[in-house]
Amino acid sequence: MSLPAYEPVLLKYANQRGMHTLEAYLAHGGYGAAKKALTTMKPAEVIQAVKDSGLRGRGGAGFPCGMKWSFVPPPDRVPGPRYLCVNADESEPGTFKDRYIMEGDPHELLEGIIIACYAIGANTAYIYIRGELVLAAKILEKAVEEAYRHGALGPNALGSGFRVDCTVHRGAGAYICGEETGLLSSLEGGRGYPRIKPPFPAVVGAFGHPTIINNVETIANVPHIIERGAAWFKSVGPSDDPGPKIYCISGHVKKPGYYEGPMGITIRSLIHDYAGGMMDERPLKAIIAGGSSCPWIAPDKIDTPLGFESLKKVKTMFGSAGTIILNDSVCVVDAMWNILRFYAHESCGQCTPCREGTGWLAQIFERIEKGGGREDDIATILDVCDNMRGKTICVLSDAAAWPVQSILDVKNYPDAAIFRPEVEAHIREKKCPMGKHAPAFKEAVRQHGRISPRLVV
């Protein structure tokens, strides 16, 4: 097999060394799209162009970007400032694409920010970047400085008379701040607690004012749409779910990494054409298509195209395009325990179903893995999941329950029939059949009364 003919758009320059400077960006026509938008188009025309392109948010939910922008109420209805927040809190396990845009081509992002600000009438933009990404934050801060000096940012952005200010705001290691309202709470200087919606941020957002929150990759697409037109964008990949896309692939493949291609390449193509095939030629056991919160799918779904609509059809999600590949050496219970430990650690603790549910699930999976499985465990797990879904302020709780249900709930997830027997075997045999963890349950109970409470991490 060979790669489809495709010229990178988002990472064209990011993949080349030294192209992160303003000088390099200007040399290949940078800030031309922003100038075009700000000086020759009306904000409504910019929004219409993005709507026409069919660009869907790249942060996880896949919400149509242009439509989101149009939710900002007109100034006569809600006066006062508007804000743009760029979500660079990339934390979904399996996802690592935004980092490379910010490190390799930060001005591409800034140009998108200028255009987006103009479209929604925001004079201020904040880039909320996760605290761990120190290098990316430094590069971005430098780029912002350069952009101010160039006059792309500031009171008279690119000579248009429109003011755009941009600030890089560093987070400090909380997954929940990637949730849009958690991000706002954190931006305002508080604990990263998500807020109840409605009101949606587009109406009541940062500092109580209308705010649009977009993912880095979404914003990075905007200058290209303005420059080349909505029709061009629609022609890349499937027309109902189009555009250039950065895929992340990790786990058991020969060349894990990030690859740009058109939307809608198949999982098979991503594994074999881009990532060099399965590691050690071992067979595929499970696919997590879009990041750790996505329901698992079985190997027979390998020819499914990666896209928001196509993956919905096989009962999973495209999420933030963080494909994790598991081969036959993986123990389903062990891997799920790892995922659940993550969610238990990252739950903000506001809502009981999530705070308790994620911890319970992690503990039950740990117990099963270590040989302490009980007959009614699966029923208990599904009951807990049921109480976690749709009952909390944000979807972290759902995100923890989805993968679990996808391996156990045969009624709603057909592929659970593939994975469930392995969990049952753990419980029946009172040990991990793959020998990942030696039975420790009885011994641990004897010593401590119970096994490790909350987490190893």
Added chain:
Amino acid sequence: MSFTFTPERRAKLDALVTRYPKKQAALLPALRLAEEQAGCIDFDAMEHIAEILDVSPAKVLGVFTFYTHYRRPGTGKFLVQVCATLPCALRGAESVFDRLASELGIGQDETTKDGMFTLKKVECLASCGSAVCVQVNDDYYENITADKVPDLIRQLKEKK
């Protein structure tokens, strides 16, 4: 021991405050500045920040404890954080951590006697394509295997 921002950092913070419509929004960046200055954030620094930003010290403590990435007092010179989330776990994060633990002679969340290294298992560092990822202070060390651990430690020791 009391904490006061150096004049340069104070100027930086004052400039930062103007970037937000509310003073309090500069809390996270202010904590970063304190961390940068003192190497960690202690109660004195939190009180100082509270005073500058017009919030209660309890509020600052509440925010500080919500986030895992700020350095607590007692952290070693090199904070070694091993990503243990699924994509890294699939590529051997456990063995990297074990090797680090045995080479350094410390366990999870412990610091070596000489105050040089603190070892931590952490959740996803967004470097899944170059697993296993180990973050040491500000830097990412990627594609780490258990075999590369002694070399990594040697490199760090030479850095001083």
